[in-house]
Each structure stands twice: as C-alpha cells, then as structure tokens.
Amino acid sequence: MVEGGVLLEAEGVSKFFGGIRALDRARLSVRRGEIHAVTGENGAGKSTLMRIIAGLEQADSGEVRFAGRGIAMIHQELMIFPDLSVAENICMGQEPVGWFPGWLDRGTMRREASELLARLGVAVDPASSMRDLSFAEQQSVEIARALARHADLIVMDEPTSSLSARESELLFALILDLKQRGVATVYVSHRMPEIFRLADTITVMRDGCHIATRPAAGLDEDRLVAMMVGRPLEKSAPVRDRAPGDVLLEVRGLTTPGRFENISFTVRRGEILGFAGLIGAGRSDVAAAIFGLVPAVHGEILVEGRPVRIESPDDAFSLGIAMVTEDRKKYGFIPQMTVRENLTLSSLRNTTLVRRAREEGIADEQMRRFAVRAAGREQPLRNLSGGNQQKVVLARVLLADPEILILDEPTRGIDVAAKAEIYDLIRELACSGKAILLVSSEMNEILALSDRILIMREGRAAGEVRPRESSPEEILRRAMPN
C-alpha cells in the first residue's frame, strides 16, 4: 500500500554482483510530480538502484512499490533504434495497428508522434531517421517515448553528460514542464548546479546505502558534498606555474571535410592545451584524428618537429601519444576482461610473454593508486561502476607512459572527490613534462586546468584564449554559432 502523494517507495533493497555488495538496504521514496535528485560518489549504487526501480534488474532482497501507471528510464547511453524513424521510435512496442491485423497504421503513428513532440516543444520531424538527429534530440525523443507509454515517473541517469550547455537548458525546461503535468522525475547526477536548480528533494547515497533524504531548500553545496563523501572535501592543490618547454606536438591544417577544417596548433612539454566548444564542434574528431582512431584527410602532424604518419592508435602509441576517449563503452575497455587485463592492455607493447606475477603487482598498485573500487583485480571490468571503469581506463593509458596525452572528457561520470584527484593528477603529469590536450565540456574544468584554450566552433578554430584573461562567458560567446 502506498500512501497518498507517494508515487514510488523502495525499501530495504539489496543487490550483490559477484562478491560485491552494490546496494545495502537502500531506500527511496518519490512523491507524485516531484523532481527528486539522487546523488553520490561513483559506485554508490545509484545506477543499480535505478535499474531495479525501472525493472531492468532484480533486487536480491527488498521491496519496490509503485502507485503510478508506468516508469521509464532514460539511460546515459540512449536506447534507440537508429535506423528507424522518430515516429517508429516513439511508438515502439505499442504501435497503432491498421484495419488488417498486424499491419502498422503509419498515419496514426506519425500523428501521435508529432502531437507528443509538439507538446514537449521539440522541433523534430517524426519522419526523419533517428540516426540523423543530434544526441540531445534523440534524448528528447526518448522522453517522448516515455510519455507515449503514459509514464508518470521518468528516471534519468546523468542525462546532461553528453549535452552542451544550451541543450542542457532545453532539457531542464522540459523536466520542469513535465513536473507541471504531474510527471515525477528521478534525476541521477553529480552536477551540483543542476541538482540545486531542479530538485525539490535530494537523496544522497554512499557505498550502496541510503545516507539522507532532504528537501533541496535546506541544503547547500558544501553540506551536500560532505554527505556524499562522508568527510569534508580537501581542496585540490593550488595551481603551480609551469614553464612549458619545447614544442612536442604540432598540428598544421588538419582537415576532414564535414568534420573539421584547417585546425592548427602546438602543444609544448609541460603544457595543457584545452579544447573548448559546444558538443559537435569537432573537438573530439580532431582528438581522434591525432590519435589515429579516425585519421584526418588532409594536414600534417609533427612530433618533436618531425612529420609523422598516424594511421592507427598503434602508430600513435609508438610515437608516445595516448588517448582517453570520450566514448568509454565503445573505445575505453574490454568488458569481459578482468581489471588486471584491462589495466595492462596498452603497456604490453614491448613484451611477448606476459609475466603474470609482475602483471598482478602492477594491477594491485594501480588499483590502489586510483582507489578503484572492485572486489579484486580478477573482477571483469563490466561489473564495475562507470566511474571506476573510467579510472581503470585512465590508468591503462598512463601505464603506456605516453609523452603526449589526449584526454577527451576525462572526468565524465566521475564523482566530485575522484574528480579533484584526477585534476591533481593531470597537473602533476604536466609538471613532469608531458604535453596534454584536454577536451572538456565542463567550463570550470577547462578553465582550471588549461594553460591555453583553443575554442572550436562548427569544425573551425574560433580563437585562442588564456584562462586567466578570459571568462566562461567569453568562451561561450565565441563557441556559439553566429
């Protein structure tokens, strides 16, 4: 039985993965029409709890009561059918059927879809192919699909992690609009400004346990972070002045038609070059081109003044270039392989024989260094939480001991405490003479870390600024399409 006003009540939910306890008697109570933020460090069990609530996973014990009509979940990685149309995506699973049994009524389908999209204020043609939409548009279509199923609770797991600032604004407006219509949202996020902007209620989780549920009005950022971490957060090391050395990486006129045009820059030893811009401005494409993941069509890359050909990541590693890619699931790790095997994958380059004892030692050392939370080094990496996977990816790349390091959204999905550690690490690497290329959509991150910032707009360079002489507003202004 659910009391009046309470839409969802989860109690005493526990869940084990292999030997690890992901959830320990967790609970969550969501009222009708509220925006309920769930926050906590990586591996706190947020995603697992959400998956259990949405019925995608079975709890080992505990109870979930739901008094609404439907629950929909919007994942970090969207669950879409890229080759079907927007209308087909929205109606998936409950397609209107025409006069002949089993035949689709495409007219009704399109009409229903466009009504829903219009209600949400999303300007997308229902007939267009899902593949041709931007990530943000695809996400809106997923939300429309949730409404088509009459969901009155939508669970969103880090929904802004792939959105630009402007797209995020549109999403916030949409979530607030859903609230007006009585649809409740459970909003899983690490991002403080978003949480305080949207949430009515905030639940904090730590180590699979419920820590607190409070009205958002009675909390501030510091207290929330303290609850998440369980201790006051140490401030990260003050910015030390670095004296950049020789030019290590130079790029001249790098071009891939339709992606990016005539990109030129240099990075020196001990320097961090930031790449700012909106999603889709071509920053990741440039990074992928330098790393050889998708080589550029024209242009020159010079390492220590020598022109080089980089046609595959293997070439890049041989030249001392390594990259942490943005798409962790696709390029970051081998899910079935153990933590140990993933860690050493890029640093096995100069060996023919894998020495097991040595490999185990390295794995333990790296897991300690990065505070990787796992039941052990023999755990398959897919069993770890997103943030812990990211730490393993970062460790793998650093074990290859690169001179030039490309970091594309290195702290995506990583919690506050781990983020500060990674910032310190990036600075430390720069101090030790590495050249670092940092692509990030988080303005604070890029301003705090970079020595120089290259701004990209629609595939072209739109100027270079120094963080101390610039502001988020200026960068954003230059990054916006005219």
Place this chain on the structure above:
Amino acid sequence: MKETKKPWPAQFGLAIALVVLMAALSIARPNFLTVGNLVNVLRQISINGILAVGGTYVILTGGVDLSPGSLVALTGVVAALFAHPGEFAVFVPVCLGILAGALCGALNGWIVTRGRVAPFIVTLGMMTSARGLALLASGGRPVSNLSAAFTGIGGGDLAAVPIPILIFFAVALLSHLFLRNMRAGRHLYAVGGNENAARASGVKVGRVKLMAYTLSGALAGLGGVVLAARITTGQPNAGIGYELDAIAAVVIGGTSLNGGIGGVSGTVLGALLIGVLNNGLDLLNVSSYYQQVIKGVIIVGAVWLDRSHHRDQ
C-alpha cells in the same frame, strides 16, 4: 588489496558432466573403462580436437571458420601427392600440407580484415573452393600408395601412445600456453571482447585476426595430414562436416560465439565429451540415427546451461 575469492573455472561444470557420463558408462558397459577403449576414444577425437583448437582461435576473435572440413581434404591430398614411397623425406608432405592450410587460412583472414567481409561468408566460400581444389588436385580420385613413414603418422605409436593423440595433446598444450601467457594470445581476447577498444588500446586488430585464421588453417592442414596418414590415402571427399563438429566442441567448451570468452581447455573437454558420448552410444548399441539426435541436443543443452550459469553471475 582485498584477496579475491578465486571464481570457479568456467569449465568446471563441463568437467563434472564428463566424469558423470564416464562413470555411468563404465557401470553400464564394463568394457568402457579399459585402457584400450579410452585410447580408442582419444584417437577418434584427435583430428576433431586439432581442428577445434584452431577454431577456438577464430571464435575467440568473434569470427567463425567454416573451411576446416574442406581444408582437411585439400591438405590431405596435397600431402599425399608428395608422400609416395621413395620420393621425398617425410617432413616434405607434412610441411606442405600444413603450409597449404596456413595459406588458405591466411587468405580467409586477409579477406575478413581487408575486405571487411563477414567471416561466415568468407569461410563459406573457402569451404566450397577448397573442396573443389582438392578434387582438382587429385583428379577426383583418392591419392594412394603412400610411404610407410608417412602413414606411420596416423597409425604408429610412440611409447605405446598413438601418434595422433600425441599431436593433439601437443597442439592443445601449446595453444593453451600461447593464449594464457603470450601478448598475442591476450590480444586475441581483447579483439573478441571489444574490437574498437582493442584498437584504441594500441592492438593491431587486423594482424591479430589474420593470425587467428592462419592458425586455424594451419591446424586444419595438420589435421588433414594426420587423417591422410591414418586412412593411408589423400581423400578429396574427406572431412565433410568436420568444421561443424569442431565448432560444436568449441561452443560446448564454453567459448562464446561472440568472442572474448573461453579457451583451449574448454575446447579439449568439449571434444572429449563428444568423443566419449559417441563411443558410449556405440557401446550401448544405440543406432547412429539416434546418436545424431542426441548429439544435437547435447550441443544446445550445454550452451543453454552455460548461458544460465553466466546470467547468475
């Protein structure tokens, strides 16, 4: 660091099934558990086992190889053509057979990686063409009159153990060590687990796949040589359906057809299970028609059990 509880090896269930089956058979038929019969079982599975180890390489990368059956015929004929008495030393036909298999396998791998054609299609084509080549090379007739040194590979013993069994064990052991302890072996798992991530981690994906198909072809060549030696002829019609038996052994052994999971120890157990089953059903006088039905059920059942076991984790 917390000490990890060692998980049960994936092949544990399979090993238990094998032991149970053998126990049941030895109760039902006292002549099952005799040295003579067990050696017989091993000799019968040795060629399938050699092919299955080769297939394991390919399946670990997420591919599949349908050509080994035809390659057994082609390489057997090639070897036999050079194995007439008094012509060449015995290593010549042996090496040529293996080389022919390796070349065909390399061609498979090259088309899969360079042409980006699905492995199923490429190796289906090779299966058809290699059979044709075997018929062409032999003129459609068995190649007989082989030297005693050559046929000894199939029929001879070494320290009372039939040579095909020794070859199978050597192949399995070396492959096991290769997959576990060599970088190239690790890379094979990486490519099968997530090809994109493997590439982004600096793995030469094309080279790894080429290696897998080449090894599969070479082992098919070795299987072809052993078979020709054992039946003392190069048979252009030999090996029909062998590729499917090999794949069956691999998947019963717990190697995932999606790649990235599995290994040679499972494949050996899988081949043993099939061999013991065939032998047992023969001893029990079960008709060969029923045998086929039972074998099919075992293949699906084993993988089904394996899947539900993985889901529990």
